[in-house]
Amino acid sequence: MKIIVFNCGSSSLKYRIISMPDEKEIAGGEAQRIGPKTAEPSRIIHRHGDKTETHLVEMRSHAEAMAEVRKLLSTDSSLTPDAFGHRVVHGGGVFSSAALISDESLDQLEKIKHLAPIHNPPAMKIIHACGKEYPGIPSVAVFDTAFHATIPDYASTYCLPYEISEKLKIRKYGFHGTSHQFVAEEAAKMLGKPFGELNAVSCHLGSGGASLCAIVNGKSVDNTMGYSPLQGLIMSTRCGDLDPALTLNLLQHFIGSTADVERLLNTRSGVLGMSGASADIRDIFSLDKRDCGNQRTSLTAEAYLWRIKKYIGSYMAVVKNLDAIIFTDTIGELIPHVRWAVCSDMEYFGLKIDSEKNEHAESLPVDVSQKDSRVKILVVATNEELAIARRTYSLLAGDKR
Amino acid sequence: MNIISISQNVSRLEFALFDKIGGAPLAEGELKNWMNQEIFKSIPEKITLLCGKTLRMKNRAFSADLICIRAPYGGEDFKSPELLTDKSIKKLRKIEHVAPMHIPALIELINLLKDYFRGTPISLVFETSFFTRLPEREYVYAVDPGLAGGIPLRRFGYHGIFHERAFEFSHDKDKGRSRVISICLEPIPEICAVKNGNPLMVTGGATPLEGLPGETTCGDIDPLIILSLSESLGWGPEEINKTLSRKSGIQGLTGKKMNFAGLFSSSDSNAVLAKNLFLYKILLATGSAIAAMGGVDAIVFSGRYHDLGKEIHTYLLSKLDLPVDNCEVLPDNLLRLTAEAGLLSLLKNK
Numbered sequence: 001m002k003i004i005v006f007n008c009g010s011s012s013l014k015y016r017i018i019s020m021p022d023e024k025e026i027a028g029g030e031a032q033r034i035g036p037k038t039a040e041p042s043r044i045i046h047r048h049g050d051k052t053e054t055h056l057v058e059m060r061s062h063a064e065a066m067a068e069v070r071k072l073l074s075t076d077s078s079l080t081p082d083a084f085g086h087r088v089v090h091g092g093g094v095f096s097s098a099a100l101i102s103d104e105s106l107d108q109l110e111k112i113k114h115l116a117p118i119h120n121p122p123a124m125k126i127i128h129a130c131g132k133e134y135p136g137i138p139s140v141a142v143f144d145t146a147f148h149a150t151i152p153d154y155a156s157t158y159c160l161p162y163e164i165s166e167k168l169k170i171r172k173y174g175f176h177g178t179s180h181q182f183v184a185e186e187a188a189k190m191l192g193k194p195f196g197e198l199n200a201v202s203c204h205l206g207s208g209g210a211s212l213c214a215i216v217n218g219k220s221v222d223n224t225m226g227y228s229p230l231q232g233l234i235m236s237t238r239c240g241d242l243d244p245a246l247t248l249n250l251l252q253h254f255i256g257s258t259a260d261v262e263r264l265l266n267t268r269s270g271v272l273g274m275s276g277a278s279a280d281i282r283d284i285f286s287l288d289k290r291d292c293g294n295q296r297t298s299l300t301a302e303a304y305l306w307r308i309k310k311y312i313g314s315y316m317a318v319v320k321n322l323d324a325i326i327f328t329d330t331i332g333e334l335i336p337h338v339r340w341a342v343c344s345d346m347e348y349f350g351l352k353i354d355s356e357k358n359e360h361a362e363s364l365p366v367d368v369s370q371k372d373s374r375v376k377i378l379v380v381a382t383n384e385e386l387a388i389a390r391r392t393y394s395l396l397a398g399d400k401r
Numbered sequence: 402m403n404i405i406s407i408s409q410n411v412s413r414l415e416f417a418l419f420d421k422i423g424g425a426p427l428a429e430g431e432l433k434n435w436m437n438q439e440i441f442k443s444i445p446e447k448i449t450l451l452c453g454k455t456l457r458m459k460n461r462a463f464s465a466d467l468i469c470i471r472a473p474y475g476g477e478d479f480k481s482p483e484l485l486t487d488k489s490i491k492k493l494r495k496i497e498h499v500a501p502m503h504i505p506a507l508i509e510l511i512n513l514l515k516d517y518f519r520g521t522p523i524s525l526v527f528e529t530s531f532f533t534r535l536p537e538r539e540y541v542y543a544v545d546p547g548l549a550g551g552i553p554l555r556r557f558g559y560h561g562i563f564h565e566r567a568f569e570f571s572h573d574k575d576k577g578r579s580r581v582i583s584i585c586l587e588p589i590p591e592i593c594a595v596k597n598g599n600p601l602m603v604t605g606g607a608t609p610l611e612g613l614p615g616e617t618t619c620g621d622i623d624p625l626i627i628l629s630l631s632e633s634l635g636w637g638p639e640e641i642n643k644t645l646s647r648k649s650g651i652q653g654l655t656g657k658k659m660n661f662a663g664l665f666s667s668s669d670s671n672a673v674l675a676k677n678l679f680l681y682k683i684l685l686a687t688g689s690a691i692a693a694m695g696g697v698d699a700i701v702f703s704g705r706y707h708d709l710g711k712e713i714h715t716y717l718l719s720k721l722d723l724p725v726d727n728c729e730v731l732p733d734n735l736l737r738l739t740a741e742a743g744l745l746s747l748l749k750n751k
Contacts, residue, residue, distance in 0.1 A: 114629070154677040158622050159614035161644065161653040162671070168633050170626055226623035234543040242542055243606035244619060244645050246552060247627045248638045253550035256637060258628040264548055265624055273545035302538040310602060313692020314685040317721055345695035348722075 002026065002080070003392050004073075005385040006066075006130075007087040008123045010208035010229075011035050011236055011279065013065040016385040017079055020393040023386060027079055029072070031065040032207075036237065036272060039283040046072050048079075062122030066129055084130045084139040085392030087178060087384060089119035089229060091143030093169045098146070098391040101127055101139035109141070115173075115228055118238075118266050140392040147177025150219040158227070174223030176204040180213040181220075182387040183328045183380040188218070190365055190378060191323055201315045201325045203308065203342075204382065205332035207280055208236045212308070214315040222318060224311050230266060233311065234304045236279045239269035241307075275300040285337060305341045312342055316349040316375075324376040325351065333364060333381055343377055350374030403456075403464065405448060406740040408471040409510065411502055414444065417736040418452045422744060426736065428455035436506055444510070445517035468514055468523045469743025471735060472507050473559055473609075474500040475527030482530065482746035485511065485523040499553050524743030531561030534599045539693075542607070556611075558603035560585040560704070562738050563731070564593040567701035570731050572598070578698040578727060582690045584683065584713065586661060586706035589615035592683065594690035602693035604686050610645060613682050616660055619649035620682065651675050661706045680716050687717055699727035707732060 001021075007014040016028035029046035044055045044065075055072070059065040073079045086101075092112035099105050106127070113120040123141075130139050156172040158165060165171065180202045187202075188195040196218040203212050210233045214222040224232030234240045247261065254260040264273075272279035275297045277287060284301050287293035293301075316322060327339050336358045343353040352373035361368050361379045369377040406426075408415040414435040417426035430451050434440055453463035469482075476496040483489060490508060497504045514523060532540070540556040558564070567583035583593045589609045594602040604612030614620035622645075630641050651659050654675040659667070664676050691697050700723065702710025707730050714728045733741075 114632070115625075153674060154681045157654070157674065157678055158626065159619045159650045159653055159675075159678070160622070160626070161648050162656060164630070164634075164644070164653075168629055170629070172623075226626075227629075228623055228625035230625045231621075231623035239543045239624065241611075241621065242544065242624045243556070243608055243611035244622055244624070244627060245606075245608035245610045245642070246542065246544070246554065247624045248642050248645075249552045250549060251627065251631060251641075252638045253552060256631070258631050262625070262628055265544070268548060269544045271543070273548065274541070274543050276545065276547075299537055299541060303541050303543065306538040309692050310689040313690070314688040317684050317688025317691070318681075320720065346692065348691055348696040 001082045001393060001396070003083045003085050003389045004079075004081040005085040005087070005388045005392070006123070006126050007384050007388065008062055008089075008119060008126060009206060010118050010238075012208060013062055013069065013126075014385060015069055015073075016389070017073075017081065018386065018389040020389055023389070027073075027076075028385070029069070031059055031069060033280070034059045034062060034065050036267070036279050038280045039278045040280075044068055044072065048076065063125050066126050070129075070133070081134065081137060083137060083392055083396055084127075084134075085385075085388040086123055086127050086130075086139060086141050087144065087388055088123045088141040089144045089175055090116035090173065091141075091145040092173070093171075095141070095143050096146055096149045098140055098142045098395050100395060101131070101141055105141065116175075117228075117262060119229060138396060140395050142178060142388040142391045144175040144177045145173045147181045148172075148174030148213075148220045148223050151222055155222045170227055172223070172226045173228075174211075174213070174220060175225040175229045176209065176211045176213070176223070177220065178384045178387045179204045179328060179382045180211075180215070180223075182384060183326050183382050184215050184218065186365055186380045187324050187326050187378050190367070190380075191376065193323065194218075199319050199321050199323050201312060201319060201322065203312070203325065203327050203332050204329050205308070205327065205338065206329040207282065207331060209238070210235050210308075210329075210331070212311045212315055214318045216319055222315065234274070234307050235270045236281070237267045237270045237272045239265045239273070271300055271304065274303065281331060282335065285335065305338065308338070309342045309346075312346070313349070316346075322350065322375045324378050326378045326380050328380050328382040333379055336361060339368065339377070339379070351377060353377050402466045403452065404467045404469060404740045404744060405452065405465045406469045406471070406736040406743070407448075407510075408735055408739060409473065409503070409507055414510075415736060416448055417740070418455060419737065419740045422741050428452055429736070441509070441513070445514060465518055465521050467743060467747055468518060468521055469526055469739045470507070470511065470514075470523065471526045471528070471562065471739035472503060473528050474503045474557070475525070475529045476500075477533050479525065479527045479530050480533045482524055482526040482742045484746055484750050485515070485525055489525060522747055524746045526562060526739045526742045526746075528559050528561045529557045531565045532556075532558045532600055532603065535603065536601065539602055553607065556603065556606045558591060558593060558600065558605035559589065559609045560587060560591045560593070560605070561600075562735065562742060563587075563703045564591075564595055564600065564603075565598075566733065566738050566741075567703050567731050568595040568598055571699045571701050571727070571729050574729070575699075575727075580694040580696055580698045582687060582697055582700045584700065584702050584710065586702060586704040586709055586713075588660065588705075589613075589618050590661070590704065590706075592686040592690060594693045596694045602690055613686065614650040614679060617647050617650045617652045619645045619653070651679070654678070661709060665709055665712060680713065683713060684717065684720055687721065691721075697723065699724060699729065701729045701731055703731035703733070705734065
C-alpha cells in the first residue's frame, strides 16, 4: 500500500510517499519557510529515488505550498497513492485516536478547528484537496493530541470555574504527540528498554512550533502546550506563556477583536515579535554569532533558551527515575548550541553533556551525554510521517479485516 | 518608638502598630472597601483611635514616629524602600497609568496620612522593588512591544518583600546557602528562585493572575482560552477579568469559598483534585527554580499559610532530591516585614 503522508507544521509542509507495511520511502520532501518572510527564501526540497532537487518558490500559505507539491508529484505516475495520512494537530475532546475521514468526521473537525487556528485549517484544506483530486482514495487523520490522552487530571485541569471548563471543553490537550511518541519509542530501543518502562523528557524543538513532553512508563503525563498550541515555549511566531491579564489588555486594546489578538499572539509574536528580525531562531543565533545582531536579537536568543531550560527543570522534577532527555526536530537535531545551553549546569538532575559528542552529533540517533551522566542525552531524528503512515496503515488494514 | 505599618490592597487596608522590631504587633486592624469616600476619610482617625486605645492614651495624644506603607506595585523606579519625598510622588505619578488599580489610590492615601500625621516620616515599601533585579530573560514576554499598544510587557512578581526576607532569613543561618527557593503561601501564592540575594525566576507575572493558582485566581492559562471565553460566551474583558481573578482558582474548582488551610484539610473530591493540582504546580515551579539556579541549598516557606509548608515539603521530598534539613519557615507577617523594611530605610537616611 502506497501512503502519501502530509504533515502540516506551522511554517512547513512535509510529505512522504511510503510503501507499507515494509516502511520504504519512495519519495518525499518538504516545503520550508511558508508564511512570513524570513532571512532565507521559501523552497521545496523534493527527493525521489537518489535525486534531491531544490525548488525556490514563493509560498505565502499552506494552500500555495500544497499546489506546488502536487505539481511535483504529478510528474510521475508511480507516485499515485492508495491512501493518505494527514497530521492533524488538534483532535479536541472528540478524537483520542486516528480517524478515517468521512463527512461526519469532517463535520467534527470543522467544529474544533478554532482550537488550533494556525494548524487545523491548513491541514483541513489539504484533506479537502485530496478528497477532490483523488476521489475514492481514503484519507486518515492522525492527531497530535492522541498521545496526551493519558495526562492526569491534576496536570490537564485549568483552575477555572468547573462549569465553564465543562461547557467549553477547556483542558490541556497537549500537542506534538505523534513526534514525542515516535522519538520516545526510538529512545527506548536505543536504551534496550521496553517502551512501557521508559521515563523521559522529550524536547520537540521545531523551527515553527516547539513543546516538551514528560513521559512516565511510556505514557505522556504532561506537555508544555495546553488547550491550544499557543501555550508554553517561545516559538517561531507564537508567544507561548503569557500573563492572562496581558491577553485581556490586548483584547481591550484591539476593541474586543479576538481575531486581531489571536493573529498577534499566534503569527506575529514569539521569535519574530521579540527580535523584529526573523521568525527562525537559527537566523537569530546566526546574527548573534556573527556579531550582526542587536540588543533585541540577543535577548530573543537568551529568553528562548531560558524558557526551554526552566521547563526541562519542571519536567525533570515530575519524572522520577529518568532514563533520558531526548532532543528532536529541526532545532533539537541540528543546533548543538541549543542542547548545550539547556543541558549545562544541570548536574542536579543528573545531566552531563559531552561538548565534543554534542558538537559532532550528525549521524542520528546518538547519545551526547558524558559517560558518567546518570541521565542520557539523546538526539533522535523524528519521523512523524512514518508514525502517521503506520497508524494509517493499521487503521485501514483493520477496516479491511 | 511607634511604628504604624499599613498594607495597601485593592479592597482591604490592613494596619498594625509596632513598638520595636522583632516583636509582635501591639494592635492590628483592617478596613474593607477603604476606597469608599466616607471610609477613606476616616482612615487616620481609625488608626489613631486603635493605637491610642492600645497604648492607653487619649486619642489625640497618640503620635507615630514612622509610618510604613506596603504597596503592591512601584514599577522600575523604586528599587528599594524609600522615605517619602516630593520626588517619590513625581515617580508615582509617572506610573499611574500602568497600575490604575493601585497607584492613584496609593497617592491619595499618602496625601491623607501626610496631612494628618504632619511631620511624621513615611516610608514606602514596594513588593516590586525586589524584582527590579530580575534578569531580562526572565521578565520579558515574547510579544512585539511595538504591536501591543503601549501595554507594559514585563513580569514583576508580587511577593518581593517575603522573598527578599526569606533569603536573608536562610542565609543568616548559614552563609553557605546561596540558592534559596522561597515559597510564599499567601492567598495568591508565589515561588521565587533567589540566588545570592537576587531573584532569578518567579512564578508571578506582569500581574498576580499569572503563576500558581490562588484561592480565587486562575494562575497560568493558555492565552487562547481567554479568546474562547470571549467568543463562546460573548464576554467582554471586564467579565472575563472578574471570572479569572475572583471566581477561579480553588474556588472555581471546588465551587466553594475556601482558603488554602481549608483546602488542605478537606476530603471533598473536588478539593482533593484542587489540592493535588496545587501541589503539582508547586512541584513544576520548584523544578524550574532548581534549573534556574543550577541547584538548591534551602527552601523557605512564608506567608499566612506557612504552616502548610511542612506538608508541602514532605510532598516535594517524595519527588525530588532536596535538602531535608534546610527547610525553614519564616513566620513573620507582611505588616511586620513592612515595618522592618521601612525602619531600615529611615535609619539609612539618617
